[in-house]
Amino acid sequence: MPWTKVLVEKQEAILDEHHGEGQRILGYADSIREAFLQALDNDPNVYIMGQGVDDPTGMFGTTLGLHQQFGRKRVFDTPLSENALMGMAVGSAITGMRPIYMHNRPDFLLLTMDQIVNHASKWRYMFGGHGQVPLVIWAVIGRGWGSGAQHSQALQGFFMHIPGLRLVMPSTAYDAKGLLLESIADDNPVIILEHRWLLKRRGYVPKEMYRIPFGKGIVRRTGSHVTIAGVSQMIVEAQQAAEELAKAGIEAEVLDFRTLKPLDKELLFHSLAKTGRLVLVDNGWKTAGITAEICALIVEEGLDLLRAPVKRVTCPDIPTPAGYTLEAAFYPGQKQIQEAVQQLMNL
Amino acid sequence: MPWTKVLVEKQEAILDEHHGEGQRILGYADSIREAFLQALDNDPNVYIMGQGVDDPTGMFGTTLGLHQQFGRKRVFDTPLSENALMGMAVGSAITGMRPIYMHNRPDFLLLTMDQIVNHASKWRYMFGGHGQVPLVIWAVIGRGWGSGAQHSQALQGFFMHIPGLRLVMPSTAYDAKGLLLESIADDNPVIILEHRWLLKRRGYVPKEMYRIPFGKGIVRRTGSHVTIAGVSQMIVEAQQAAEELAKAGIEAEVLDFRTLKPLDKELLFHSLAKTGRLVLVDNGWKTAGITAEICALIVEEGLDLLRAPVKRVTCPDIPTPAGYTLEAAFYPGQKQIQEAVQQLMNL
Amino acid sequence: MRNWKILPQHEGYCLENVLQADAIEMFRKLSLIRAVQLKIEELYHHDEMKTPVHLCIGQEAIAVGVCQALKKSDYVFSNHRGHGHYLAKGGDLRAMIAELYCKETGCSHGRGGSMHLVDVDAGLPGSSSIVAGGIPLAVGAAFSSSRKETGLVSVAFFGDGAADEGVLYESINFAVLEKLPVLFVCENNFYAVCSPIFGRHAHDGIFKRFMGMGIPCHKVDGTNVLEVYKLFRKLAADARSGDGPAFIECPAYRWRGHSGAGSDVNMGYRSQDELDLWAKRCPVESYRDFLLNKGVITVTELKNINEKVDSDIEAAFIYAQKSALPAGNDLMKWLFSYGKG
Amino acid sequence: MRNWKILPQHEGYCLENVLQADAIEMFRKLSLIRAVQLKIEELYHHDEMKTPVHLCIGQEAIAVGVCQALKKSDYVFSNHRGHGHYLAKGGDLRAMIAELYCKETGCSHGRGGSMHLVDVDAGLPGSSSIVAGGIPLAVGAAFSSSRKETGLVSVAFFGDGAADEGVLYESINFAVLEKLPVLFVCENNFYAVCSPIFGRHAHDGIFKRFMGMGIPCHKVDGTNVLEVYKLFRKLAADARSGDGPAFIECPAYRWRGHSGAGSDVNMGYRSQDELDLWAKRCPVESYRDFLLNKGVITVTELKNINEKVDSDIEAAFIYAQKSALPAGNDLMKWLFSYGKG
Ligand SMILES: Cc1ncc(C[n+]2csc(CCOP(=O)(O)OP(=O)(O)O)c2C)c(N)n1
Ligand SMILES: Cc1ncc(C[n+]2csc(CCOP(=O)(O)OP(=O)(O)O)c2C)c(N)n1
Ligand SMILES: [Mg+2]
Ligand SMILES: [Mg+2]
Numbered sequence A, B: 001m002p003w004t005k006v007l008v009e010k011q012e013a014i015l016d017e018h019h020g021e022g023q024r025i026l027g028y029a030d031s032i033r034e035a036f037l038q039a040l041d042n043d044p045n046v047y048i049m050g051q052g053v054d055d056p057t058g059m060f061g062t063t064l065g066l067h068q069q070f071g072r073k074r075v076f077d078t079p080l081s082e083n084a085l086m087g088m089a090v091g092s093a094i095t096g097m098r099p100i101y102m103h104n105r106p107d108f109l110l111l112t113m114d115q116i117v118n119h120a121s122k123w124r125y126m127f128g129g130h131g132q133v134p135l136v137i138w139a140v141i142g143r144g145w146g147s148g149a150q151h152s153q154a155l156q157g158f159f160m161h162i163p164g165l166r167l168v169m170p171s172t173a174y175d176a177k178g179l180l181l182e183s184i185a186d187d188n189p190v191i192i193l194e195h196r197w198l199l200k201r202r203g204y205v206p207k208e209m210y211r212i213p214f215g216k217g218i219v220r221r222t223g224s225h226v227t228i229a230g231v232s233q234m235i236v237e238a239q240q241a242a243e244e245l246a247k248a249g250i251e252a253e254v255l256d257f258r259t260l261k262p263l264d265k266e267l268l269f270h271s272l273a274k275t276g277r278l279v280l281v282d283n284g285w286k287t288a289g290i291t292a293e294i295c296a297l298i299v300e301e302g303l304d305l306l307r308a309p310v311k312r313v314t315c316p317d318i319p320t321p322a323g324y325t326l327e328a329a330f331y332p333g334q335k336q337i338q339e340a341v342q343q344l345m346n347l
Numbered sequence C, D: 001m002r003n004w005k006i007l008p009q010h011e012g013y014c015l016e017n018v019l020q021a022d023a024i025e026m027f028r029k030l031s032l033i034r035a036v037q038l039k040i041e042e043l044y045h046h047d048e049m050k051t052p053v054h055l056c057i058g059q060e061a062i063a064v065g066v067c068q069a070l071k072k073s074d075y076v077f078s079n080h081r082g083h084g085h086y087l088a089k090g091g092d093l094r095a096m097i098a099e100l101y102c103k104e105t106g107c108s109h110g111r112g113g114s115m116h117l118v119d120v121d122a123g124l125p126g127s128s129s130i131v132a133g134g135i136p137l138a139v140g141a142a143f144s145s146s147r148k149e150t151g152l153v154s155v156a157f158f159g160d161g162a163a164d165e166g167v168l169y170e171s172i173n174f175a176v177l178e179k180l181p182v183l184f185v186c187e188n189n190f191y192a193v194c195s196p197i198f199g200r201h202a203h204d205g206i207f208k209r210f211m212g213m214g215i216p217c218h219k220v221d222g223t224n225v226l227e228v229y230k231l232f233r234k235l236a237a238d239a240r241s242g243d244g245p246a247f248i249e250c251p252a253y254r255w256r257g258h259s260g261a262g263s264d265v266n267m268g269y270r271s272q273d274e275l276d277l278w279a280k281r282c283p284v285e286s287y288r289d290f291l292l293n294k295g296v297i298t299v300t301e302l303k304n305i306n307e308k309v310d311s312d313i314e315a316a317f318i319y320a321q322k323s324a325l326p327a328g329n330d331l332m333k334w335l336f337s338y339g340k341g
Helices: A003-010 A028-042 A066-070 A082-094 A106-120 A156-160 A173-185 A196-200 A233-247 A265-275 A290-301 A324-330 A334-345 B003-010 B028-042 B066-070 B082-094 B106-120 B156-160 B173-185 B196-200 B233-247 B265-275 B290-301 B324-330 B334-345 C020-044 C060-068 C083-088 C093-100 C134-148 C166-177 C206-213 C225-240 C272-279 C285-294 C299-322 D020-044 D060-068 D083-088 D093-100 D134-148 D166-177 D206-213 D225-240 D272-279 D285-294 D299-322
Strands: A025-027 A046-050 A098-103 A136-141 A166-168 A190-195 A202-204 A218-221 A226-230 A252-256 A259-261 A278-285 A311-315 B025-027 B046-050 B098-103 B136-141 B166-168 B190-195 B202-204 B218-221 B226-230 B252-256 B259-261 B278-285 B311-315 C075-078 C154-159 C182-188 C217-219 C246-251 D075-078 D154-159 D182-188 D217-219 D246-251
Touching (some): A025 A028, A028 A098, A046 A082, A106 B106, A136 A173, A136 A196, A156 A290, A173 A190, A190 A196, A218 A265, A226 A265, A233 A252, A252 A265, A265 A290, A311 A334, B028 B046, B028 B098, B028 B173, B028 B202, B046 B082, B082 B106, B082 D166, B098 B106, B136 B196, B156 B190, B156 B259, B156 B278, B156 B290, B173 B202, B196 B233, B226 B233, B226 B265, B226 B290, B233 B252, B278 B290, B290 B311, C020 C060, C020 C083, C020 C093, C020 C285, C020 C299, C060 C083, C060 C182, C060 C225, C075 C134, C166 C182, C166 C206, C206 C246, C206 D206, C225 C246, C285 C299, D020 D060, D020 D225, D060 D154, D075 D083, D134 D166, D225 D246
Parallel strands (some): A046 A098, A098 A136, A136 A190, A166 A190, A226 A252, A226 A278, A278 A311, B046 B098, B098 B136, B226 B252, C217 C246, D154 D182
Antiparallel strands (some): A025 A202, A166 A259, B218 B252
């Protein structure tokens, strides 16, 4: 098997802890697939496209068999023409369709920035409300797949800067479905960045369609000494770090923003009011990324809440190296989060 | 004349205040042109390309006549193929040339993100130091040219996020030349964002070639009550605000970072140690932009220096509107800076 | 001009198979577009239209001929030089002028300015000022048409400059692959700002470039409204019936500067001779003379049309000038759409 | 395969005007590339090469034929499927294998992995794993050659998938315009990952697409190393002498899965029959048999070549396996270059 798959397959399938007795447990990839299936079923204007959505691996399993069930008019493979196809998706959205354009790496979205930034994100505003762009852009980031700098970019910091976009990064199977259905229902361009390692997660996922509203974060773990906040796979790392820290008597509160645009500022301030200490976690680059913005919100509006400097646990400002010893140094995780918390507690 | 030129022509030609007796005064656009001319003269590998560099307006005057003087092999117009030409520039840089690729709006750089981000910024790293990309990307932002959302984007926040790039935003004629020569001499990809309104500025510019090192900001005005920090045309606004504030007894220190990547953190902390108050200014979008990063640096490393919340005076998170009444509300300037400072002083 | 033959042979006008009503309507639109632009030009130096304008004087026959072949609900995606497309497709005149004055009553409520004309009801979903940016959008509208089986045709208008952009190549490939009802209309005016096409392409014939991609490629004199109309009537019908896309190069000349009012021949990048050559081939006047000569229209009818055009324009400018400006504190309006699908 | 004739007629090998030394050297390289890849495949499941690999088994003759026509200092820009290009151009074998093991001794010091092979001294300035990303870079190298008058030729290797990307169209246009010495080599293996070309292009013949752009377009059997070599010898000479670029489609087949080791026929997106058809046309074995039959090479010489190849490979793997890993705290090295020009 190509190395890109090896580490992922070795990941344990984490079971989402928040499920109750008798509730349905579903895999993360399956929960996405179920959302797609229901959305396709529910609205004839929804369609899915992307390089490989109809192939035997079905976009990490999230689109498996959908092209057979709904036909290639609604679920189809594309040429490698990312920019034109992004524009085509936007044009179809403007004229009443609800496209979902999938990419197996966010890096390829860099070919489509003209259509995302110059067109999709601005369209409605530019025409004074005439028109809307109900478009979902979906891409997968990973870690440890040894593919190097051009196949590993976590570009949330980039997209967070652009007005007119929604930016969604789920961390549980439950959220993956609920946020995806919200994204498909939303009349604006939404970027969903999934994490390859989460796709193996499992958890409680209701069968029916449900939506999680944008801008509503969630407390994954309560604690009073320090807040750890972020999105996506870093939440898993944060939760694991919190469990370890608890053994040392440090109770960390773990916040999952779920969406970065809009961002649940209130949740953060509420937690900070209690803990006064903050570790921000992100698997994107540090400088001018998502953690930077959260810091800025605090110095603007929540400075009094801080009892100590903020720590940022992110990827360093460097392209992703291919080699695994370097990857190990590049990607932040549980260990780095624990260290950051401990440093904070010693201040 | 097209509206894009009207407001600019109405700007007063600000004379840079830091010039001494008998020193040579040069216009900002001329100082860029002089740097180009000297660089072309100095190194046969330097070349300039871009849509319109050889046209009668000569890229706002910065390239006037250069194609005649150096021939079209070295200064040439291009097809509208931004992505391929960015790649072509990168490829030529890898193989020993020193390209300067000019754009009259940064918006068009969005077509080239694949080559800038996936290639130029990563090339050297990706090959473990084999190869380098001495490339200068030059583009002009403006304000008040009524061109709307796709011709007005100040994308420094975007570029600041990308490891492997230099990001330069001068504010004086002196700096424009010195930083441009440094950029051309640097062996890495450099993005220079000029501001249309500064191109009319005048100031002391030495005739000989000189370089201003990256990462060295400068104090444009000393003051002890509050620090106003930023780059480019916002420095002019900040200086004007500072003069007005002085009349009310508020002495603002104005910091010009000159380059955002690298960023002169020391200068900022040094000033903050004195003033304890900070207003960050930027003509880009607020969220996850350059001001966000500066805030983050402070909560990480300079929290104790802050005596009050930080204020960010930036463009709001919205595409640029075309209408002038809306533009007036969109672009921050002297007035908003003054207000922000006054609010801070009242805290 | 070097060795490029940029001025096509004029085939002469021929009304065969053209309804009189259509012939006259096309004249009305040519007159309207020309007159609107002359009026803009007349007033532009007042600096009250605080947005760049890109006049299409000399190119009107392309927009008019193409749009006459379309239904109202067919889609047209325009570009920075969009006045002609907008008016030819039936866009609201007052809303357009108000947009040039950046007023709240403008078609984009003063948010878009001259390069972002829109009139959804007239089949104008919007215009992009990124060169070639609108091309894939038009493909997307054709995709909607194809999937929803509405039978609508989608048109992308773009310049020779857009033919330099790779997104055109990608868009054509996808349109051919999916047999989408989209017409790629390249208005070749031989310049992108001041850059002549012979400095951007190694050889003549934009339409020849895509012949190897499985798309029918045509070239039609963009100063001859009837030839344009007849070709597009056929192509639109073909596209509507499932034959897929077509590419059409329409040479014509931009009489004015790239942006703003007035001639720019003094800039030196093109010659007065070249301009004069084309000016003799005025798409509006030559067609008017033809209609009069053929007796398709009488002098009185002509006068009536022009008077109506003039008074409509007058009214539109007054409307625009009198309209309110957008309020600064409405700045943040319309970023997102809040209806949930 | 639908109706597409993807398997070209084999013209038969012909040595006319080919030096014996070249003929043998090409065989050596074919053997080397094939054997290296088989070795990678053999060891890949150990999960010690922790980077994806994209094998070019079945396509070796393209890289070998092209590179045999080049000088050492000519430029080759490769892509994700780059083993063949790298070795054919004379890239260092040990550094390549070490890179697959992500070692500090790797050609990219373990930073790049399998998709970013580099050997500047061998005329390999680097490879992009963005589909079509390396194409404009190759144009840029040709630009350097042209401006510096070094007479060097630049080659872009890319797949049929890259022919979907607009940057190819833009790159060709600029290369033609500036008459740059660049050869666009499209290795058409009919698939991009699992997507067949007939699902991405409406019709056959990638090389036909660019005929309208003023670039000479060719198609040559990518399994026939001598035909490839002879064509490129001519094209490289033409480019060197200022005739400008050329586009060449080289059909060949990828025998293995898109990525990783082994066949992927079990995935179902292509058939065993199709694979078998091509496997009969092995670019290495058929050429070996030809050389033996013609007496160009003796059995002993052949054995010597293969033994040398095998021992070089053995040594390279041992070298790679024994080499040190990059140290985690060297992570930030090599972001910037600090020599000032
Ligand atoms: C991608 C992009 N590059 C550059 C520009 C700047 N620009 C605006 S209009 C124009 C010329 C376009 O020429 P053409 O497509 O021939 O249209 P014309 O103006 O001749 O009608 C240019 C270069 C732009 N808007 N978009
Ligand atoms: C711009 C871009 N889109 C998608 C990908 C993902 N991807 C990697 S290789 C590949 C297939 C490329 O096919 P082709 O160019 O025919 O080369 P082959 O693998 O067949 O040699 C794809 C889609 C990519 N690397 N870059
Ligand atoms: Mg033009
Ligand atoms: Mg292929």
